[in-house]
Amino acid sequence: MDKLGIDLHLDVGEPRARSIESALREAVTTGRLPAGTRLPGTRSLAEDLGIARGTVVAAYAQLAAEGWLVGETGSGTRVADVTLPRAPRDTPVRHVIDLRPGRPDLSLFPHGQWSAAMRRSLAAADAAGLDYGDPAGSRALREAVATYVSRARGVRAEASAVVITSGFTHALAVLARALRGSGTIATEDPGLAHHRRLIHDAGPETAPLRVGPDGADPADIPARAGAVLLTPAHQHPRGVVLSRAARAGFVAWARDRDGYVIEDDYDGEFRYGKQPVGALQALDPDRVIFAGSTSKTLAPGLRLGWLVVPRRLRIPVLDALSATGATVGVPGQLALADLLDRGDYDRHVRRAREHYRKRRTELAARLASVTEVPLDGVPAGLHALLPLASAKEERRLVDAGLGAGVQLAGVHAAGYWHSARGGKAGLIIGYATPPQHAWRPALDALTEVLRGAAITPW
Numbered sequence: 375m376d377k378l379g380i381d382l383h384l385d386v387g388e389p390r391a392r393s394i395e396s397a398l399r400e401a402v403t404t405g406r407l408p409a410g411t412r413l414p415g416t417r418s419l420a421e422d423l424g425i426a427r428g429t430v431v432a433a434y435a436q437l438a439a440e441g442w443l444v445g446e447t448g449s450g451t452r453v454a455d456v457t458l459p460r461a462p463r464d465t466p467v468r469h470v471i472d473l474r475p476g477r478p479d480l481s482l483f484p485h486g487q488w489s490a491a492m493r494r495s496l497a498a499a500d501a502a503g504l505d506y507g508d509p510a511g512s513r514a515l516r517e518a519v520a521t522y523v524s525r526a527r528g529v530r531a532e533a534s535a536v537v538i539t540s541g542f543t544h545a546l547a548v549l550a551r552a553l554r555g556s557g558t559i560a561t562e563d564p565g566l567a568h569h570r571r572l573i574h575d576a577g578p579e580t581a582p583l584r585v586g587p588d589g590a591d592p593a594d595i596p597a598r599a600g601a602v603l604l605t606p607a608h609q610h611p612r613g614v615v616l617s618r619a620a621r622a623g624f625v626a627w628a629r630d631r632d633g634y635v636i637e638d639d640y641d642g643e644f645r646y647g648k649q650p651v652g653a654l655q656a657l658d659p660d661r662v663i664f665a666g667s668t669s670k671t672l673a674p675g676l677r678l679g680w681l682v683v684p685r686r687l688r689i690p691v692l693d694a695l696s697a698t699g700a701t702v703g704v705p706g707q708l709a710l711a712d713l714l715d716r717g718d719y720d721r722h723v724r725r726a727r728e729h730y731r732k733r734r735t736e737l738a739a740r741l742a743s744v745t746e747v748p749l750d751g752v753p754a755g756l757h758a759l760l761p762l763a764s765a766k767e768e769r770r771l772v773d774a775g776l777g778a779g780v781q782l783a784g785v786h787a788a789g790y791w792h793s794a795r796g797g798k799a800g801l802i803i804g805y806a807t808p809p810q811h812a813w814r815p816a817l818d819a820l821t822e823v824l825r826g827a828a829i830t831p832w
Contacts, residue, residue: 380414382422390425394433402442402453409455413443471816473775474783475611475757475804476674482726482810483673487718488709495708504704509695511538511680515707518714519680523666526720527642528652530659531682537691538702540677542638542667543572546603549636549663550576551694552687556633557600562590564611564790564797569603582792585609589616592623601634602627607642607651611759611790611802612832613751621654628661634687635662641670641755643723646731648752660684668710670756670806671723678702678710730756733805733813740817745829756806759785761798763828768799771827780819798832 384397401407413419416434420427434451437443444454495514503512510516516536523529539545546569550559554577561570563582570580581599583590589609595602602624606616616624628635637654645651655664659682667679683691695701713719734753741749741760750759762768768784775782783802791797808816 380412380418382414382419384423386423386425390423390429391432391436394423394430395436398433398437399442402456407453409453411453412449413451413453415450471780471812471819472807473804473816473820474781474807475802476807477804478670478673478726478756478806479729479809480673482722482729484718484722487713487722488672491709491712491716491718492705495712496705499704499708503708506701507704509692509701511536511702512704512707512711515711515714516680518711519666520682522714522719523653523664523680523682527639527650527664527666528656529664529682530656531664535659535682535685535688537681537683537688537695538707539667539679539681539695540700540702541669541674541679542640542665543568544677544698544700545665545667545679545681546636546638547572547576548691548694548698549601549665549681550578551697552690553601553634554578558596558598559636560595560599560602561792562604562609563792564785565603565605565792566610567789570792573603580792585612585614587614589614589620590624592620592627595624595627599633600631601636603636603638604654605638605640606654607639608645608752608755610638610640610755611757611785611800613749613755613757613759615651615752615754616654621657625654625657625661628658633661634684637662637664639664639666642666643671644727644730644755646727646734646753655682660686663687671719671726676706676710678706729810730806734758736813736817737803737805740821741824744821744824744827747829747831750800750832757802757804759832760801760803760824761830761832762800763830765796765799767828768801771801771823775820775823778819778823780816780823782820782823800832 384394386397387393416427416430420430434443438445441454442456443451445451515538517533519536520531520533524531539548550573558579558581559573560581560583562585564585573580581596583594583602589606590604604616606621624635627633639653642650653664655662661684663684664682668676737758738749747761750761765786768786772782772784772787785800785802786796
């Protein structure tokens with residue numbers, strides 16, 4: 375009796391045997407059925423297709439005779455190892471060095487620790503823990519996050535204030551939805567265009583906040599604003615730190631206006647020259663929403679982030695979260711809670727911090743060979759901004775980089791400025807992105823692209 379029970383989709387017409395042969399050949403040649411794939415037994419496939427078994431036997435036999443299939447005693451029928459013709463390529467594939475910002479060195483990901491945490495947490499989880507559960511996230515992770523951000527980032531948090539999200543992008547979409555009707559959301563200028571689009575898609579309008587050497591300026595907040603989005607520890611992309619006076623100004627505005635500050639702490643753990651800057655949220659937990667994630671510390675593909683939400687906003691945030699229908703998978707939450715509780719997350723961050731500190735130091739030293747203009751901002755995070763003389767020069771260097779196999783991001787090219795006319799130009803160099811073996815070649819290639827560039831301070 376055939377016990378394979380393997381599902382296989384085939385479009386079968388008339389005559390049946392020839393149609394089966396044709397459908398299987400097509401599935402093999404297109405790669406839908408790769409070499410070694412085990413096919414259903416003749417009896418089960420005949421039952422699935424509603425045809426006589428002899429018709430399937432005849433089709434298999436013909437394809438075996440042509441070399442498409444092989445039959446092994448006790449192992450059933452498999453797709454043969456057929457060498458298929460490949461479409462010619464017009465140009466050879468070129469290795470590209472990626473120096474765009476936004477991602478850590480993924481070769482640092484702690485595979486062993488993550489796998490062990492996944493095994494331990496799933497082994498300890500009961501059946502109820504794998505149900506839909508609380509939309510705010512698993513209790514274990516919310517407690518672990520509250521402990522971590524309080525200890526490592528100076529946040530005033532308790533587990534009941536923590537909401538687990540699928541990274542910061544998801545968190546911002548939820549917050550923009552929860553704040554709909556509260557007014558405009560002011561965002562840093564320059565700042566990520568993607569964040570402005572997320573806010574617009576949820577309903578609110580955005581307004582620019584000029585960013586200077588001391589960070590965003592609270593004097594720029596428009597009267598119609600109900601919230602502001604800031605990266606106070608390490609402004610993206612300039613890399614400056616929000617000054618003490620500006621921090622106090624934003625918190626005072628939020629209290630007076632009955633508004634909120636969204637604190638995007640996207641790389642707050644990575645400060646190299648001094649101690650990490652503490653969270654703005656500690657100045658007023660009722661007015662500042664703290665947001666963090668594992669996208670820069672571990673890997674963006676984990677899709678794990680968190681919000682520490684003021685009490686008055688918790689129901690609107692949970693309502694918006696439910697409306698999006700995008701909650702975070704339980705296994706990943708439990709594994710991260712395990713890493714945090716055991717201290718493995720902290721140990722990984724410390725190792726990564728030293729790794730990126732060395733890279734930024736090497737980047738600054740190498741750039742000193744082509745310009746006397748320093749990188750903008752403080753030594754921190756996973757990217758640095760190199761000021762340029764003009765948008766024209768920026769475009770020239772981005773294009774020259776592509777020609778040399780180096781992907782670069784520009785302040786104008788990536789749409790960081792609110793206005794189409796924009797402001798000053800610069801390259802945003804993601805020095806964390808290349809894997810370790812590619813870092814030195816990346817530095818060499820970048821140096822060659824920048825030789826003779828028009829670089830000027832911001």
